[in-house]
Amino acid sequence: MSRTSPVPFLLRLPTLLTLLTLLAAALAGALLTAPAAGAAELRGEEDVLVAADEVVDDDLYAAGGTVVVDGTVRGDLLVAGGTVTINGTVEGDLMAAAQTVVIEGTVGDDARVAAQVLLLGEEARVADDLVTAGYSLQARPGAEIGGDVLLGAYQALLSGTVDGDVTAGAAALALAGTVGGDVQADVGSADEVGAAWAPTTEVVVPRVDPGLTLTDAARLGGDLSYRSGTEASIAPGAEIAGEVSYEQVAVDEARPAEPTGPLALLLDGLRLFVTLFVVGLLVLWLLPRTAAGASGVLRTRPWLSLGWGALTIAGTVVAVIAVLVLAVLLGIGLGLLTLGGLAAAVVVTGLVLDLVLVVGLVLAVSLLAPVVVGYTAGGLLLRDPAPPRFGKRVLVLALGLLIYVLLRAVPFLGPVVALLVALFGLGALVVWLWDAARRSRAHRRGRGTGRPPGEPSPTAGSTTARPPWQAGGSAPGPGADAPR
Template identity: 35%
Template structure:
């Protein structure tokens, strides 16, 4: 949680630095306290376990801590990320906070806006925000006075204070009441997280001076005595349409057609290149980690080779153009274009069909045989069996992209390792001296 809050803090620091015209002071330690009789003329940056501000800061206050308690005066704005934040005192400019729990206590005066992202936000009666409240979190309890608009996206909220203008809020009441939130964070010391009823509730002493717009699956609860000056607009989320059984049938047939297509294209590769398929599968089964890591290298190399082949379109005609024999330049161009088309087609075929075929054969090989498969028939049998698992795995939501990527890496890596072993293994065998016979 702290790392996330630190990223949020780092993102908003730039706004503070742009407006900063005074000298900045940096304070750090286990506990940092600015006493009530202290006055700091410039901006203050605090990095601590616990931060307490009782005095006066004439500039901005930027804090990253576990606990933050402000009861003094900040003539600038507050930018803070913490686990719990308790705001009292007076604030001259807009404040931006991110935490698990925040409380704006009674008597607090904020001259501008409050922007907050929290699990829980509570604004006590007697607290005043002269600007807007912009809030995103799990729950909110708004009991103070907000002079202008409130824009919020929460799971649940209760309004018992005064909102000067519009209230626009999104709630989700589908979550039932759970255990007290304080059970999740036992080390809370400054803020006690309140229990908030699901949905949106406007209590009898609440006043909304403008329009009430709420997005919610259930209607708002407005107690007798609550005042909503403007119109009330309820926007219900669209309910998902029931799935037509025909859609399930179409999905099944689409996957079946996909299986048949991959099977036919895989059989074509097995028939044309049985040694390559068998060799790649052997390397994946025997050296899975090496094959995977080789795939991480082989995939970008194949893309780089694509650029090399594309360069031949220019280099080959130029090379033949330097000769004086008629027609060689045209022939060179045709050869380069043919080579380009052949390579791009082969690469695209392997990305779309070949990787799935090699991976499926590997799955079938693991099930059917502990020994290398050399015959085309057994390769096709392993392909047909393993392809069932491949298609099923790629139908799983949030998993299909990962399965396809892993299959591509294993397939490219298996072929790359097989080619390297064939190349360097043959050279090593030729270089090895023959054994002498008696």
């Protein structure tokens, strides 16, 4: 037996992600195939303005906090920024990635836009197709799109004129204008709860009711085909020239509802504990020296750990931005020199490096840092910071992680605990790895000069080759370097 159900928004994510991928590929392709120097104009600053009496005879590549085109661009416009406003004319394609994109003028060919909010005003003209992905799309009465519309968004309100077809994936879709072709949509249900979040932009974002809605002003020249948990709300005055096809989405009645209240809190805490405990077991088994060393650093040098944790996070963010900017600038330069293949390799390498940095930081903060802090806290509570037996170390880890999970569940206190644990744990790992690298270099230098590996250099400081836990006067125990 089955029952109707709203289409979960997650089911529409593939459409949205596909559109975002296509838009990113289009932007990257345009960047990497840029013509030789002198065949395109580049502008990059906080505020970019093409004045009303200004004419750009070539393609325009622009990036800035605010980009405003009041004049005319004879070629394509490739733009990235916080707010992009087109009041004038773009005779070629528009390719934009921004928080807010407002089109009040004319786009002579296709428009491909990735933005939180896309607004087409009363005077907006897009001569060919519109492809967009984001949170909200609004085409006001009077806006004209000469080709097809392909969109993936949370909500869309089409009150203007679309000469071609409309293909949409959205939680909320309202048709209040004219569509010359067919409409094919995968939409939410009328009984879905509206989005609790809406972006903060310089334009007013309309509220579109979940599901598919056709107002009295809707005029469809072709067929209407849609999938949803409930039937569309079609006003009596709406006109549909073709057939209406409705596919009802159903789910298994036996599927249990998501738990709420204390039960949900308990399950979330259990999942977190099990995840961290499994990761901690792997660390104690495969990297016992790392666990003991980082725990020793946290016990003996907690404030140094806190500082290095904050610096590591900040430094990683700066490095990610720097790598991205450098890759884009090199890609632009090589593209202008018609070295498209090398430009693509540089951009891809930069993106891969950024991905490695971000994933590494996320894993260290969310998994390794709580394990280090939990292992340290459990040892202090049991008055055995460096237990020699593997079984005792597992008990220490479990006790520390249990306390961490309980504190995470406390309202308002939980986020603060998570932040402090991330900073202290990450910093302890960084300090221990740095000390380990210094000891390794000193060991290699000792071998290179003929001294026994364990003999310190005469010029080295007494703390250079000393493990960090020795600062506190306690050793990790004979079982800390190898699993039992």
